[in-house]
Amino acid sequence: MDVEKRIQDLKDRLTYIRDVFINREDDSIRLLSHKLNELLARYKEIPAGVGNDDLVRIEDLFNFSERKLDLTLTPMDRVRIVRHPQRVCLKDILENVYDNYTEIGGRGEYNIDPSMCIARAVFSRRVGDKLINQMVMVIGQEKGHGEAFRNGGSVKPWGNAKALHYMKVAETENIPVHTYVFTPGAYPVEDWPGAAQQIARNLYELAALKAPVISVFSEGGSGGAEAVGLADRRIMLSHGYYSVISPEGAAAIEGGLRDGKRATPELIEKCARQLCITAEDNLENGYIDRIIQEPPLGARPNHYEFFRELRRELIQATNEAVSGVKSMKLYRAMAVRASKTDDAESIYMRWTLSPRALNRLVDLRQRKFRAMSRNARLDGTGIVNRAMAATKGTIWATHSFLRYDLLGRQKKRLDAMFEDLGAEAHLVRHKLLMPLKKTMDKVLPGGQEEKNSRIGDEFKEKLTRLSCPEDGACLVGSEWAWTSPRSQEDRTITCPNVRTQHCPDLWVPDLFGDFAGVCPSCGHHFPMEYRWYLENVFDYSVSKEFNQQLESVNPLGYEKFDLKLDKAKEKTGLKSACITFETTIEEVDTTVAVLCAPFRGGSVGAAEGEKFIRATERARRKRQPLIAYVHGTAGIRIQEGVNGVIQMPRCTIAVRRYIDAGGLYLVLYDTNSYAGPVASFLGCSPYQFAVQSSNIGFAGPGVITETTGIAVPPDYHRAYHALSRGHIHGIWDRREVKKNLHQSLLTMGGRNLYYR
Amino acid sequence: MLNIKELLDKVKASPYREIVIRAPHTGKVEFAGLKQGDMVRGPGGEYMEKPGTLLANLTREKNKKPIPAPEKGIIEAVHLEHEGKFVEAGEPLVTIKHYLTRKEVIELILQEALYLFRAPERAKYYFVPEVDQKLKVSGKRSVKVHDGMEILIVSRMKRETPLAYSGPEGIVYSVYFGRGENIDEGEPLIGICPEDQLTVIQDVVARIQSEWEEEE
Numbered sequence: 001m002d003v004e005k006r007i008q009d010l011k012d013r014l015t016y017i018r019d020v021f022i023n024r025e026d027d028s029i030r031l032l033s034h035k036l037n038e039l040l041a042r043y044k045e046i047p048a049g050v051g052n053d054d055l056v057r058i059e060d061l062f063n064f065s066e067r068k069l070d071l072t073l074t075p076m077d078r079v080r081i082v083r084h085p086q087r088v089c090l091k092d093i094l095e096n097v098y099d100n101y102t103e104i105g106g107r108g109e110y111n112i113d114p115s116m117c118i119a120r121a122v123f124s125r126r127v128g129d130k131l132i133n134q135m136v137m138v139i140g141q142e143k144g145h146g147e148a149f150r151n152g153g154s155v156k157p158w159g160n161a162k163a164l165h166y167m168k169v170a171e172t173e174n175i176p177v178h179t180y181v182f183t184p185g186a187y188p189v190e191d192w193p194g195a196a197q198q199i200a201r202n203l204y205e206l207a208a209l210k211a212p213v214i215s216v217f218s219e220g221g222s223g224g225a226e227a228v229g230l231a232d233r234r235i236m237l238s239h240g241y242y243s244v245i246s247p248e249g250a251a252a253i254e255g256g257l258r259d260g261k262r263a264t265p266e267l268i269e270k271c272a273r274q275l276c277i278t279a280e281d282n283l284e285n286g287y288i289d290r291i292i293q294e295p296p297l298g299a300r301p302n303h304y305e306f307f308r309e310l311r312r313e314l315i316q317a318t319n320e321a322v323s324g325v326k327s328m329k330l331y332r333a334m335a336v337r338a339s340k341t342d343d344a345e346s347i348y349m350r351w352t353l354s355p356r357a358l359n360r361l362v363d364l365r366q367r368k369f370r371a372m373s374r375n376a377r378l379d380g381t382g383i384v385n386r387a388m389a390a391t392k393g394t395i396w397a398t399h400s401f402l403r404y405d406l407l408g409r410q411k412k413r414l415d416a417m418f419e420d421l422g423a424e425a426h427l428v429r430h431k432l433l434m435p436l437k438k439t440m441d442k443v444l445p446g447g448q449e450e451k452n453s454r455i456g457d458e459f460k461e462k463l464t465r466l467s468c469p470e471d472g473a474c475l476v477g478s479e480w481a482w483t484s485p486r487s488q489e490d491r492t493i494t495c496p497n498v499r500t501q502h503c504p505d506l507w508v509p510d511l512f513g514d515f516a517g518v519c520p521s522c523g524h525h526f527p528m529e530y531r532w533y534l535e536n537v538f539d540y541s542v543s544k545e546f547n548q549q550l551e552s553v554n555p556l557g558y559e560k561f562d563l564k565l566d567k568a569k570e571k572t573g574l575k576s577a578c579i580t581f582e583t584t585i586e587e588v589d590t591t592v593a594v595l596c597a598p599f600r601g602g603s604v605g606a607a608e609g610e611k612f613i614r615a616t617e618r619a620r621r622k623r624q625p626l627i628a629y630v631h632g633t634a635g636i637r638i639q640e641g642v643n644g645v646i647q648m649p650r651c652t653i654a655v656r657r658y659i660d661a662g663g664l665y666l667v668l669y670d671t672n673s674y675a676g677p678v679a680s681f682l683g684c685s686p687y688q689f690a691v692q693s694s695n696i697g698f699a700g701p702g703v704i705t706e707t708t709g710i711a712v713p714p715d716y717h718r719a720y721h722a723l724s725r726g727h728i729h730g731i732w733d734r735r736e737v738k739k740n741l742h743q744s745l746l747t748m749g750g751r752n753l754y755y756r
Numbered sequence: 757m758l759n760i761k762e763l764l765d766k767v768k769a770s771p772y773r774e775i776v777i778r779a780p781h782t783g784k785v786e787f788a789g790l791k792q793g794d795m796v797r798g799p800g801g802e803y804m805e806k807p808g809t810l811l812a813n814l815t816r817e818k819n820k821k822p823i824p825a826p827e828k829g830i831i832e833a834v835h836l837e838h839e840g841k842f843v844e845a846g847e848p849l850v851t852i853k854h855y856l857t858r859k860e861v862i863e864l865i866l867q868e869a870l871y872l873f874r875a876p877e878r879a880k881y882y883f884v885p886e887v888d889q890k891l892k893v894s895g896k897r898s899v900k901v902h903d904g905m906e907i908l909i910v911s912r913m914k915r916e917t918p919l920a921y922s923g924p925e926g927i928v929y930s931v932y933f934g935r936g937e938n939i940d941e942g943e944p945l946i947g948i949c950p951e952d953q954l955t956v957i958q959d960v961v962a963r964i965q966s967e968w969e970e971e972e
Contacts, residue, residue, distance in 0.1 A: 491818035505819060714805045 006055050007043060009302075010036055012086065013062055017069065020080050020297060023265060026072075028065040035061060063296075070296035073239075076272040079247055081239050081298040082219040083184070085146035088299045088306075090117050090180050094138060096307035097314065099124040101138065105162050113159030115151040115187075117142035118166045121178075123315065127348040134351055136318070137170035139163045139228055140180025140216075145301075153219065154187040154707075157198040160227045164202045171211045174352045176318050179215040179228040184246060186224035186679075188699035188707060190721060195698035196675070197727045199227045200683025203649055206230040207366065207656035210358040212321040212351065214314060217242050217279075217288065222636070222645055223679045223698070230649040232365050233317040236279045236288040239298035244645045244676075245638045247272035249703070253638060258702070275641045276556050286372055287642050290317070316344035322351055325360040366653045370613070373650070376606035376643035380549035380575075389546075396621040404623055404754055480516060482535030484528060487512035493526075495519040516735050518692075525693035525734055527671045530596045530631035534579075537738045538592055538629075543583035547614050551575040552600075552607040558639040564600070572599045577633075578608035580615040582624070586742040588755060590627055591619035597632025597671055604677050605637035609647030612681065613654040616665075620657065623754035625664040625745050628682060635675025644676070651681035659686070664749020668737070669694050669719070669728065687748050688728040690719035691737065696727065760956050763868055764964075767861055775827055777850040783816035785838045785849060792833060796825040796852060811850045829854035858968040862961055869957050870930070870947035871923050875939045879912035881919075882935070891928070899928040901948060908945065926950045929957065 014036055017029055035058055043050045073081075081087060094101045098121035105111070105118040116139075123134045141153040155163075163179075170177045186195050193201070203226060206213065215231035220242030236242065245253075250271035251263035276282070279291045292306075292313050299306045316336070323333040326349070335347050353361065381389070487509045495503035501522035511517060516536075517526040534540035552575065554561045569575060577599035582591050593615045595602045604612075612628075619626040636644040659665055667682045669690040674697050682688070690696060697717035704712050715721075722728045732740050779785065788810040790796070796809035808825035815821070832851040843849070856864070875881065883891060887907050890899050901907055901921045908919040926948040933939050949957055 489818075492816065493819055494821060505817070507817075711802050713803045 003043075003047070003050060003055065006059070007040070007050075010039075010058065010062060013066075016084060016086050016300070017066070017297065019084055020077055021069070022080065026069070028068055032062060032065055066296040073297075074269060074273065075241070075275075075278050076247060076269045078239050078278055078298075079241055079272060082241055084298075085143075086300050087143070087218070088301055088303075089144055090138075090140045090142045090182060091144065092301045093180065093307070093310065094119055094121060096301075096304065097311045098122060098136075098138070099133075105166060109149050112162060113151075113156050114144075114147075114149050115141055115153050115155045115183075116159035116163050118162065123311075125345070125348055132348070135173075135175045136351075137166055137173075137175055137177045137211075138180070139166055139177060141183040141224070141228075143182050143219075151187065153183040154185060155183060155224055155227070156187045156189065157191065157193050157195050160186070160198045160202050161193065163228055164198075164205055167202075167205060167209055167211070167213075171209055174211065174358075176212040176214065176321070176351050177209070178314060178318075179213060179231060181215060181217045181220045181225045181229050181242075183219060183221050183224040185221035185707070186227065186698070188697075188704050189710075190697055190716065190725070192725045194722070194725055194727050196223075196679035196696075197683050197725075199223050199679040199698075200652070200681075202227040203230055203652040203680050204656055204684035207649070207653040208362050208660065210355075210362060212318060212353070212361060213365075214317045214321060216292075216310070216314070217282075221246065223648065223676060226645065226648045226680070230365075230369070230652075232321040232361065232368070233290075234288045235290050235292055235313055235317055236282060237299065238279050238291050238294045240279055241277040242279075242282050242287070242642055242645075243275050243277035244636050244641055245275070247275065247277075249706075250275060250638055252706070270559075274556060274558050275638070277641065282642055285376075285642060287646055312344045318351060319344065319347060319349050321361070322349055322353065324364060325357045326353065327357060366657060369646070369650045369653050373606045373609070373643050373646050376553070376555035376640060377576075377610055378551040378553045378607070379610075380551055381547070385549075393617070393621055396618075400621060400623045400754070404752070480513075480532070480536050481539075481541075482532055484512040484517070484532060495522060495524050497522045497524050518734055523692060523733070525691060527632075528734065530594060530598070533629060533631065533670075533737070534594065537741065538581070538583045538585070538594075540581065540583070543581040543592075545579065545581040546618065547580055547611050548575065550607045550611050550614075552577070552605050552637075554639065555606065555643050556639065556641050558641075561639040564639075568598075568600050572596065574599050576607040576611060577602050577604065578611040580611050580618075582618075582622075585738065585745065588625070588742065588745045589622075590625045590745065591615050591622070592627045592629060594629045595631060595633045595677070597634075600637060601634030602630070602632040603634045603637035604644060604647050604651075605640040606643045606647065608637075609644075609651050612647075612651050616651075616654040616658040616663075619663060620661050623663075623752055625666065625749060625753055626658060627741065628665070628667045628685070630667065630669045630673050630677070630682060632671040633673050633675075633677045633682075635677065648676050648680035651677075652684055655681050655684060659750065662750035662752025664745065664753055666741070666744055666748070668732070668741070669696050671695070672717075674698065674700055674717075683727070687744065689730045689732055689740070689744075690722065690728050691734055692719070692731050694719045696722040760865065760869060760953070760960055763865060764960055767856070767864065771856050771861075772853045773856055773860075774832065775829065775852045775854050776848045777811060777823060777826075777852065779814060779843045779845055779847045779849055780821075780823070781814070781816060781845045782843065783814040783821075784840065784842050785812055785814055787812045787834060787836065787839055787849075790831050790834060790850070792831055794831045796829055796831060798825055798827040798829075823849070825852060827852065827854045858964060861964050861968055865957070865960055865964070866930070866947060869953060870949050871926065872944040873921060873923055873946050873948060875941055875943050875945050876919070877910065877912070878938060878940050879910045880936060881933050881939055881945055882909045882911060883907060884909055884918065891931075896928050896931060897954065900951070901926060901928060901946075923948060924950065927954055929954070 014032055021029060039050060039054060039058055101119045101121035103117065103119045108114065119138045121136050121138045125132050125134060141155055142150055143153040144150040167177055186199060188195055207230065213231040214233045214235065215229045217225065217229065217234065217236040218240040220229065220240065222244050225242065247268045248263060251267045254271060255263050255267055257263060282288045283291055292310055295303045295306055319336045323336045332347055332349060489508050491508050492505040493508050493511060494505055497503060503519050503521040506519060511526065517528045552565060554565060574596065577596050579594040579596060582589065593612050616626055636647065638644065655665055665685045665687065667685040667688040672695045673682065678696060679698060695717040696719055701712050701716060704710060719728060719731050723731055790811060798808045800806045810822050811825055812823045813820050814823055829852040832853045834850050835848060838847065838849060884907055887899055902925045903922055904920050906918045906920050910917050910919050928946050929949040930947040932944045932946065939945065
């Protein structure tokens, strides 16, 4: 029986090797299969003829070959390892790493979303002669060795909502959270609450979650990975990958493939290499803190040594995170810092933290992410200017503090007091003096009334008069400060809703001139240049732009991307897709960040992320509201790899800090907004609006069909759907954007705005 | 008294419907290079999001508009004399011969043979309990209706009012609404056929169901 089992084991190992090196003919693989076939033939003839020695010999050969093959792994091979059903999954880790666990929030198939697995797990530790149980909350995607109902670890929005719920539970119970990232990506459906919206919520909460979070990356597929990956310590398994998009997706974009055409394996290999997705790459870029070495060709459920290693690492990482902020740590912190992972078990620390320590922990986490992706952008600001900017920042912060906190508070108090006094006085006057006045008026008629009636007459006249043609036509300004150059063309254009709404054809000079690109019969909004908004809504010509010198670059040396970037820069005259400036909207000073669609589809990379973060910081220092106008965004810039993805948590943290400081953060979507940015720093705003006829979503229709096999209706991403599921709060007419923005600035948002 | 046989023979003699595609408005025509005998497809896709085969482009005021085929069929005639010329609105451009589908034939016959009682307003409709009972127990063909008989209940926002039938006497042949379904104004509710025609209609429909060859 034992022999049977060992032979089956060898068979499994061989299929695994074959699956990983799918199209590679290698001598070692050939040798292995040859030897194994020989052994099987012998075993079939005379089962007793296969002895222990034969098995040991062939097992040794397998071990040797696996070690040898491990050195030749390409990034794409690693992707195949991670996707393999034999790869370790979260259940294995719960079984082998923790001493005990209870799955909560569903079990197996009886689960709101089986692809997200939550468990209360325990490390039992011996300290002196006492046994101490240390609780953790384990949250992660579960692929379940190819169980179909697990959806391959592709989490639906409500699965991420479940994860968020239990993170909050961990926060309440003051226990650490261990998250495991085993996902090819989030499941791109817009059912309530919407894939993007839910990931944004997760990120927003994680940005200031008051519990130590340790995350382990095995398969980090973009947004789905970020939904649980924003952590104090990020560990990565040596054969895992962490990427902005699957290599196939990148190849489809690179090759410009449409309608389900397949990319060539060579192109996919190349993309996998260029995206820098391996553990080493990510460690080098600083997006993970440590790599755990897996056995050759990746960990499988029977590699018990690997589980022990993982356990040590987890305890060590949690200790590090906790000891960094604990006040009572003395020697242990030193020991933790100095310790090699082997004796992590020997140091015991309570993982519960005091409120102050938790605040420090959150602060450290936020700083950690703030410092990332520094090398992935170009900052052309001179040294003098940088110093100036830093000084200015300090001055603003001090000024805001003095003016709005120190003096402002007293002024507010006084104002409130006067207001109260005034109201009291008014009431007293009304109650006491009015009867007196009335009697006086009765006794002494005349005088007052005549004056009143005279004013009244003029006023009445003004209100009730019909229009006088001799005054000339009362034209009210349809004069836009900037009209689109498209309005210079003498032609007509058809409204896309003509089939249902029967709109007459529109004359282009009218449409893009006076009508501001809005069909007068059905209200369809034709896409407008971002310049239109800059000039007509944000008075860009008199605004103060900042951080203009931050420039998008090609940090991974992605092939041909430099040329594309240069072309975009030349075409738009911008250095990145994000414009940040300070302006005045109806006498309210605001900071505005604009994502411009013409620059590489408004995709977000390291430079855009940094600009956005600096805009939030500036708005915070100056106590100004912050408006993000998304003229269009295609998502995260895939050519920057993880440098782009990391902007999701980074910008969300910046937004969280800004909102927590009492700011007002408004988001306005226009044309098409998809993927990463919507699933992070835009989607987490409490005040989101859209311009009519815009599309908002997580993945475009093509990607949805590609990944889920479901064809979505043509209007699937319309802003109205986002409105009906509560993602956005209103849909605005383009011509009223300025008025609505002003109204929102006055009526929404936090306590810490300079004009409040 | 309607002669159903005649109608059926007429349909059989020419199982086509001619669709004349006319210019929707003035403009310059450019045909898409189709000739007589070519197959064209109607709009397709799960949500009818894919337009039919392109027949021609019509340009007015530098605004080029495609004219796609509305139905599946075979090109009967293309008025190539208009190629590159300016045409008035309503000018026939292409004629498509559309082979009638089984469903369309049945529809056509029923249209001729049945009296359709239509919904007076957008609401949910129910049969009155006794009719409902009868329908459930002994099937649709058991219910006779006559002018002024109250057979339906109009239910809108919990306001339920009886609705009297108006039209020729007959038997309920088909019901076009489901329970709890909102019916728009002007949509048919029930189809009524004269009692003596019932068997004939049933016969014809059954025959069409089995014999009508659909062209691929």
